[in-house]
């Protein structure tokens with residue numbers, strides 16, 4: 340009996356967490372071809388009071404606007420940094436409240452993660468986030484209807500120069516420049532990620548931007564990329 344219950348619970352979890360991933364190819368991973376040679380740089384897991392300002396400096400020096408997928412509880416602890424991101428004209432989007440994998444969240448916790456982050460970012464920036472990136476790219480079946488009800492679009496990425504393994508700054512530059520394509524969404528980390536990720540990012544970012552510009556790319560926020568002409 341117990342074994343059968345455990346099996347049923349396991350099957351339910353697989354359906355809730357894993358099968359939900361079948362829907363992710365339908366989500367946004369890149370901009371439309373009509374976006375032309377535009378690329379969105381996106382920064383996850385911040386804000387970090389030490390590293391995010393250094394990323395902002397690089398972006399400002401190169402006249403690039405980008406999208407920051409912020410973790411709600413970190414935003415609440417680093418409000419001045421959130422203000423600096425918004426004031427510089429970057430787009431603020433949601434990366435959940437605590438960066439907990441949605442594989443570990445039931446429907447109620449999933450809604451809490453999304454809503455608490457959304458409310459906090461709205462209060463700190465004065466505008467309602469339009470995009471949500473699930474932590475670790477992991478989704479569950481409850482996430483989709485909740486996001487739809489909140490008018491939040493799930494956004495993944497088409498280029499990720501550093502995943503779970505650290506990659507040296509020059510390798511990250513080469514990775515992004517080689518894989519660049521019209522409408523690309525590049526996933527970067529200005530906080531957390533693998534150990535030392537923000538430091539490698541700050542080292543890589545100037546050459547990454549210059550390399551993409553040399554190929555004729557311009558930069559857009561995710562919102563601009565998904566709505567060309569607006």
Ligand SMILES: [Zn+2]
Pocket residue numbers: 383384434438474475
């Ligand atoms: Zn993340």
